Amino acid sequence: MNALAARRRHPAAIAVLLLLGLLVTGGAYSFFAPKDANAAPTVSADAVQDGKNLFLANCASCHGVNAEGTKSGPTLVGVGAASVDFQVSTGRMPLAGPNVQAPVNKVKFDETEIAALAAYVASLGAGPGIPEEKWTTVIQPGTPENNKAIATGGEIFRVNCAMCHNFAGAGGALTRGKYAPALDEATPRQIYEAMVTGPQSMPVFNDRNISPEGKQQVISYLAAQRDQTNVGGFSLGNLGPVSEGLFAWVFGLGILIAGAVWLGKKAA
């Protein structure tokens, strides 16, 4: 205890206390934060009928009992199975609460339930379907033609996607709190579905704009991007000058100031 009392006036004491406080607050929050209620609906043989039941129980309050849309949610007639699969399998739907944008969330349904929901919504009107597995298979780098395909994917990505999602797929800000999400967690199927359906602020990139081959190349580029060696060390989120500048200002200047204080302090 004596040692602690002697060190409480140490210049680093404030920094240590601050860090400790932040850790305790963050830890306590994650411990006490409300957990999502998990209601498991039943599964029946008829996928469309089962999807309708799920829809009525979980989606109809916003999208209307016939998916015709209400003030709080758009119509789902004609959005297609791809849209349902994307929104529900990323946990964006059911929406946790009204916000500028539906965030990625805990997935509330299992695969069969999502398939049933998608089948029901697809039965309401024609729309983009769930992509063929052929096009959502990641092209592995190695052979020259595979490498070329991945590089082409990079080119398509930089022209069509990078302005919002960042050159490395790290995401970026839009207006009024909206944002283009980071793509490092998205599965190939979700990336494909997002392109064909254009969820929320994102425009549509249908198969006649970017061909299925092109989409597969984009997906493979993003996958190759994830396993890349960080030769430069910390990528700082690949956000470019913002995070790098912040790092330099906070840590670079912080270390310089701490060094100056240490050097200038009288020894005795």
Add this chain to the structure above:
Amino acid sequence: MNDNETTAPGESGALVSATPGGVVAQSQADAVDRFENPGLPPHVHRLADDDESAAKRAERQVATMFGLSMLGALVFLVAYFVVPDESTFYFPGIGIASTQNVVLGVSLGISILMIGLGAVHWAKTLMPDTEVVEERHLQASSPEDRAKAVASVSKGGEAAQLPRRPLIKYTLGGALGLFALPLGLQVAGSLGPTDVEELKTTIWDPSYNDGKPIRLMRDPEMTPIKLEDVTNGSVFHVMPETLQKFIDEGKHVLEAKAKAAVILIRLDPELIKVQKARDWGVDGTVAYSKICTHVGCAVGLYEQQTHHLLCPCHQSTFDLTEDCTVIFGPAKRPLPQLKIQVDDAGYLVAPQGFDQPVGPSFWERLR
């Protein structure tokens, strides 16, 4: 380190009266609200000044730091040859990192950091820390020295026969003066192209296609676009058909591209409030220059729900329903619209090019 004993705590007071501040304060003793020079605080001894074992400990600490520095340098030398170039490993917080980069960087960093830390620790514990006051001296040289310097220069000039040979004097001045001009000309000349007409047209102009309408092509695939390809909410990044010639020749591709980038968007025609914007599009499919009118970044961020186009550089926002007028940010002019039609084969074409220069303003721009 007991040599420092000569400056005992009380003695440092003797130094204070010698400071210039002290002298001035004395000479103006009458001034009542004059701030007294408090002088230096009393000198306090360090542990290592009085205690030989503490001094020994400090010596060992400094030596340890220098030793670690040597170790770092040796690790660098060995790792340079031992660690293979392509070797990688998982580094927490970074991901997959290059082993060589990490090992070389860390070892070199430790090597130089420990020299610095050791030197500072040495200075703080063992080097003399007595306060010393040094009088400030005049910065200018003495008048004699200055006179001597001037005499030496003019003597050199006379020895070189400058006063007797004015021809050399004036031609040398002219040569040196003219030499400055090429340097200045480079700066002035690089401020912009001398032929501004180049900035007023793009390769969307039908003159680049023998007067025929120019097809809209997907960027980077360079394939033509049919109207029915462009579904509601779609965004196409577009280049003119005429770019292919530049790509084939491999010359000035980027210059041509830089002005010709176009974004093609389809929205509900009812949403477009400006008649001209509707007329220049086809069924709510409209094409606009992608080059920001502020400083020329690519305006590529399209929010499908708000129908706003954003520029990533300075957040200029253009409202697509209002013929791309600026609703936020530093841009001053709307994005120029490209008139599009459907040709006989069903492909989208631009019949007339842009009606105004695209991109940022320049001096000779007409409006």
